[in-house]
């Protein structure tokens with residue numbers, strides 16, 4: 105997968121995208137990131153990317169020309185690449201979208217900054233994406249969140265592809281509780297069943313725990329969880 109990011113601050117990606125699973129995914133050629141500073145596509149001597157808003161008001165607005173030129177250059181060889189504009193006004197990102205995006209061959213993200221974009225920029229995006237109902241200073245952190253979530257879903261990116269299958273939000277249930285060594289710590293013990301080696305019982309316990317946990321923390325998810333009648337009865341008890 106090729107991910108191209110249009111940003112005024114490419115250096116922001118240096119650290120986060122060069123460690124752990126994202127680093128390994130790039131080393132394995134599962135994903136390649138390219139950064140494009142749209143300031144390089146200005147033509148005036150001050151290399152201006154923003155200007156004050158028509159109609160007055162505070163803050164600066166990103167000008168259309170540098171982003172347009174940058175996008176044209178990036179899309180030249182790959183006109184079908186999906187272009188995503190990062191904005192708090194977009195569709196709210198979730199695991200389902202992460203999975204859909206992880207199947208794409210080529211994505212382009214546009215990061216805003218300052219007060220946002222000149223409205224005409226919106227028409228060049230295939231869709232607009234938000235990472236939640238709050239306002240960041242720029243789209244870079246939002247793109248990092250989106251890319252982190254989608255890259256780990258590319259087959260081969262995680263040590264075992266099974267880890268992603270069981271994740272919260274993948275099958276409408278939150279993940280079940282996990283334990284590792286030691287068996288007992290500060291008076292708190294690992295549930296005995298997990299030490300039994302009885303795989304069928306462990307599976308059943310995990311499913312039950314995931315259902316209970318979802319019911320307690322995110323009951324809104326249960327409507328899509330396809331619970332069996334027995335599981336529904338168990339929840340009522």
Ligand code: SAM
Nearest residue numbers: 190191192216219220234235239240242243246
């Ligand atoms: N004035 C804009 C508004 O209220 O819609 C917010 C502009 S924000 C300060 C600057 C840039 O940060 C946005 O253009 C966008 O690219 C990015 N951004 C801020 N919050 C975001 C969010 N929740 N999700 C995705 N991008 C966000």
